[in-house]
Amino acid sequence: MPEYSISQLNNFEECALQYRLIYVDRIKRYEEGVEAFLGQRFHEAMEWLYRERAFRVVPLEELLAYYEKVWAERWHAEVKINKEGRTADDYKLMGRRFIEDYYKRHYPFEEGRVLGLERYIRFPLAEGSRYNCKGIIDRLMLAPDGAFEIHDYKTGSGLPDQAGLDEDRQLGFYQIGVQTLWPEAKEVRLIWHLVAFDLEMRSRRTPDALEGLRCEIAGLIDKIEAEREFAPHESALCNWCPYWDLCPVKKHLVKVEGLPRD
Ligand code: SF4
Known part of the structure; x- marks a missing residue:
């Protein structure tokens, strides 16, 4: 029996073709937007902070060092930066600021x-x-x-x-x-x-x-479950979509190397 996640359901509403490629055809792509990459690293830092909280309060500097370590370990060539003029370091620093602000607001993490x-x-x-x-x-x-x-x-x-x-x-x-x-x-x-x-x-x-x-x-x-067509639906999501080569509305653009996605 299939199981559905909320992101899967949202994905179908945003673009049925992308849904089919991910969840029906199961075509793996490793490309991801830097925003999603940053989000994952932030989540990992929070998970570690609260796991450690069962034993101790992690100092802020140690938490930031953990975040930078996992950032470096998980960075890969398929992380895409769509905003012109922005670098990976800009996003890494942004994530550091998120952690610092969160830490100061919730320290010493005794809210339940x-x-x-x-x-x-x-x-x-x-x-x-x-x-x-x-x-x-x-x-x-x-x-x-x-x-x-x-x-x-x-x-x-x-x-x-x-x-x-x-x-x-x-x-x-x-x-x-x-x-x-x-x-x-x-x-x-x-x-x-x-x-x-x-x-x-x-x-x-x-x-x-x-x-x-x-x-x-x-x-x-x-x-x-009744869908048969799985039509593409162009939207802002296309800028972060890794399936342009398989999409009838985008594949003609793939051949142009270095084409900006904005
Ligand atoms: S490029 Fe856009 S329209 Fe095509 S599959 Fe991806 S999200 Fe859908």
Whole structure:
């Protein structure tokens, strides 16, 4: 039985062809945007910080050294920088600033008990449902008042508004998973760390909102499973897409070496 992640569902809505190439044809590409690379390194630094927190508080300088080490170890030739005039060091320094700001805001990291870091979850969309879901929660916490908290780090440069987060599908989807797997999670808070702005935003979901989300996701999975055409859809996403050579709307551009993607 197939299992669906929220990024997979979002990907289908953004471009059905890219979805097919990744999830149906399973064509691997190692190219990635520097923004995604930075995001991964930030997540790794946070995971290490909170794993170590069970034993000690990692000093900021040690955390930054860890971040720089994994940055150097994981850097590869397929990391693409699309913004003209920007270098890898610009992005590395940006990530350092994110870590410094986060560290100063949350030190000494005693805001509850860690229940899971990069926690992989698998769950049915509803009891007895044929729709199987999966996801990875950046950090799952038990707050001092007994609420479960789903923490998500965002390193992007777009600032979401509160109304957008109140309808955000990703953390609502994770809430369904958490309350399925841990029925004692009666109260769940959704928390975004928007580290480019040194800002934390929160939201909650009512039972009705979660039911609406279940219906929306079930409808989307039905649509994916009935899809036959998988048409390309041009958008800003194309600038970070590694499948230009397989895409009818972009492949004619591949032959022009060094073509800017903006
Ligand atoms: S280049 Fe754009 S339209 Fe083509 S597959 Fe990638 S995202 Fe879709």
